[in-house]
Amino acid sequence: MSKFWNELVQKLDPYVPGEQPKDKKYVKLNTNENPYPPSPKVVKAIKQAVNEQLRLYPDPNADELRKTAAEHFQLDPEQIFVGNGSDEVLAFSFMSFFSAENPVAFADITYSFYKVYANLCSLSPKIIPLNEDFSLPVKAFCEPNGGVVIPNPNAPTGRGVSLSEVKEILEANKDHVVIIDEAYIDFGGESVIPFINDYPNLLVIRTLSKYSSLAGIRVGYALGQKELIDGLNRVKNSFNSYTIDRLALAGAKAAIDDDAYYQEMAKKIVTTREQTIERLQNIGFTVVPSQSNFIFASHTEVDAEVIFHELRDHGVLVRYFNQPRISNHLRITIGTDEEMDKLIDALKLILKK
Amino acid sequence: MSKFWNELVQKLDPYVPGEQPKDKKYVKLNTNENPYPPSPKVVKAIKQAVNEQLRLYPDPNADELRKTAAEHFQLDPEQIFVGNGSDEVLAFSFMSFFSAENPVAFADITYSFYKVYANLCSLSPKIIPLNEDFSLPVKAFCEPNGGVVIPNPNAPTGRGVSLSEVKEILEANKDHVVIIDEAYIDFGGESVIPFINDYPNLLVIRTLSKYSSLAGIRVGYALGQKELIDGLNRVKNSFNSYTIDRLALAGAKAAIDDDAYYQEMAKKIVTTREQTIERLQNIGFTVVPSQSNFIFASHTEVDAEVIFHELRDHGVLVRYFNQPRISNHLRITIGTDEEMDKLIDALKLILKK
Incomplete structure (x- = not known):
């Protein structure tokens, strides 16, 4: 102290x-x-970016990377936000979409950083106990909430949520943001990215740290409708204009390209x-x-x-x-x-x- | 909206x-x-770090880089905080040391991000007009404040502040943090880093973006007594554990080594x-x-x-x-x-x- x-x-x-x-x-x-x-193409792309241009700031809007990601996920570049690892993207999301008056809901057993973000943003979260077998009590997440955060699959349990369960939660929380944290989705889960154009309240968060073997370069992103992405950009640009360095931008683009x-x-x-x-x-x-x-x-x-x-x-x-x-x-x-x-x-x- | x-x-x-x-x-x-x-040694060090290890998280505490910086500045590693560019370090500082009850003071003509941080942290800053010739009205910064932020030299004017002026401000604000933002110090200013061990209220902020030709890799740091650094770490670790990637860590260390x-x-x-x-x-x-x-x-x-x-x-x-x-x-x-x-x-x- x-x-x-x-x-x-x-x-x-x-x-x-x-x-x-x-x-x-x-x-x-x-x-x-x-x-x-990481993919040899990623290593090559980063090596190529290690040059005299390092004296210059990176693109603060990550335009090229967002374009590549947009094509990959069949979204618009304006539906993509890039951050310095998905932890930063989550922090910005908590800062942007949740408020003290209306508690955000997440599970008792989940990524333990959510509670830390809630604390950082002076929020008192609504903690919902998982079922005995660590499956998600879907009905409890459909009660009135000030927002919802669910990793799919969950950490540290590894258990997934089905698309129809996520849909039920999205339908029940139309006035608040539902974050689906898909850090581990590529190891057997079903992504809700195809729901983005139907649900303005859906924000999907991804990372290159797990599936893309790039924990060492710090890139994560959020996918959602433009107004959610605009909100994240407002907070990011009030915090740090240049969050992703030139090498991370180059590596992330190459990683998405070599799926x-x-x-x-x-x-x-x-x-x-x-x-x-x-x-x-x-x-x-x-x-x-x-x-x-x-x-x-x-x-x-x-x-x-x-x-x-x-x-x-x-x-x-x-x-x-x-x-x-x-x-x-x-x-x-x-x-x-x-x-x-x-x-x-x-x-x-x-x-x- | x-x-x-x-x-x-x-x-x-x-x-x-x-x-x-x-x-x-x-x-x-x-x-x-x-x-x-950037120095050829920096380019080489970064290239060497582009390897399979990128699959692993970076050191969240940047121990090696802090050790190198500590030796360079004749401080203890515990007196150094590293962030994703000095903008992030400034954001964490505003989040850690200033409060709404007691306005933080900065100049009317200064780095325009300070006002943005104040807004992000719901602070109403005390804006002090610079003198006509853009020099710092030192006495005004010595009145009771809830903290002070001064770039030395100032941006966008380029004007510096003398060591004795900073000392006067430090003496007058012993109960609040005085941030000296030394982003541009190496082009002719006098650093207040030697004051750190005498002033627990002094936090010096630096960047590798200007002097070190590394705007493209995003590294900044804060130097101050351990309790200030501990405060920054508490906020950082409530926001994002791994803010500096492996390549930036390698490049920053090499840059300090090749002064x-x-x-x-x-x-x-x-x-x-x-x-x-x-x-x-x-x-x-x-x-x-x-x-x-x-x-x-x-x-x-x-x-x-x-x-x-x-x-x-x-x-x-x-x-x-x-x-x-x-x-x-x-x-x-x-x-x-x-x-x-x-x-x-x-x-x-x-x-x-």
Whole structure:
């Protein structure tokens, strides 16, 4: 605490990201990064952009990238907003569309940054408990809300929501913005992007950090009707004109252009995921059905926290959340087959199987 | 306007950055970019970082970069905060240290983003008119304020403030944060960084966009005592964990390490600036004394707005602000000697000299 901090800073409860270890080399299954490298075309495009032009500001409106994304998603460039990672896009969205008088709704078990954004924006959110099996209580999200935020699939559970469920929520919340956070959609979920032209209240948020193997360059975007995008631009341009650097712009454009490469990688991850689920079940784990590049698992006999620490000692990092209802679960990112072998070997040692 | 925008978004008045033209090639003297390329060592360091590791998140705490900057400025790494350009650092500072009850003070003629930040944070700033010659009315900044923001040298005037003047303001505002925005300090100003250990209320803000020729990669930082830096980190970690990408981290570190290169470039810019001032005076301009990489000039006979538009037609972009007190001035970035020749040639044609 400091006398120089204003009231806002004093009451904040910042997000704590998954560990980025520096002490030794781990099998890193704790921050849902893609185990495969970015497309060679992306690497080439970024390298080409490393030149004398770096002395110049980037395009503050990311016109070329938005044009490429618009073609890819069959939208208009004015329906696309680009930010410095989807976390920034989410922060701007909370700043733009929700208000203290009318609580925004999200689940009790979901991306834990939502609560942090609500705090940053002095909002008291309406926290809706997920069902026992971590599925979404759709009816509760259809009651009067001041906005809705749902990741599809959800994090950290990996469970998806169906298109008809999202539609029901969109229909019931016509006067407020419904954010569908599709950070992990490309690993088996169904995107609601085709609903955008029918629902002015729908904002879809995406990231290049997972599917596109580009967590290192920070690009996320929001897709929605023009008036929502205009709102985001008003906040962004009151905060920082140039949020995306020249290299990130070049890499992101190349990534969208080389979707074929990423589809292949996503297929491999899904195959590894299904094999890993079976292997975990064979050694006593219960696994939540996943449409994501991670799985959420709980052991029938040994505490998640114990396994978490022992895995770390064995050189394997996974994510453990010491929170009500999920304190006996581990979130495990899907790595390469080789990394999953190491995970399973370590687990067998720990569980003496 | 949209029914989905909250009250904040509706009342915002976003910043408008200088034009990044796409229609043709201009002599671009409108956004204070450095005319010289980044150091070859910087380009090399960034190229080396374009690799498979881009699939992984960057270090959210920028530890290595902060360590390098700390050594350079003879501070502790805990006294350094890194952001996605100094605009982001300024936004976080406004969010952290100022409050509506106690107005933050800044000049009427200054970096126009300050007013935008104040608006974003729902603050009513205390606007202090500069003296007639655009020098800082130091006494007015020593009255009771809820914080102070001063660029040194000022933008868009280029005028500097002396160390003793800053000290006076720091002494008079011991209970509130005094931000000295040193974006342009390396072109002839005197930095207040040596005051940091004596003044817990001092926050110095820097950028790599100007002196380091890296506007294209977006890195800025704040330097101050640990409790101020902690406050900024609380806001940043409630907004976006990973604000600086891997390539920007690598480039920024290399830029700080190769200061000798940049000192040379800054010297060239200062020489060109002094020559340009003389040449402008010879064709009827009055020029504000500049410690920056730009100059603020007014013609004795022809309106600035007329010159601005005609320069554009001649392929030369400068910055014109249609604002009280400065609507007859032009802000002209110092380019290469060749670019300045083109500026002067165009001006001679326009002014028929």
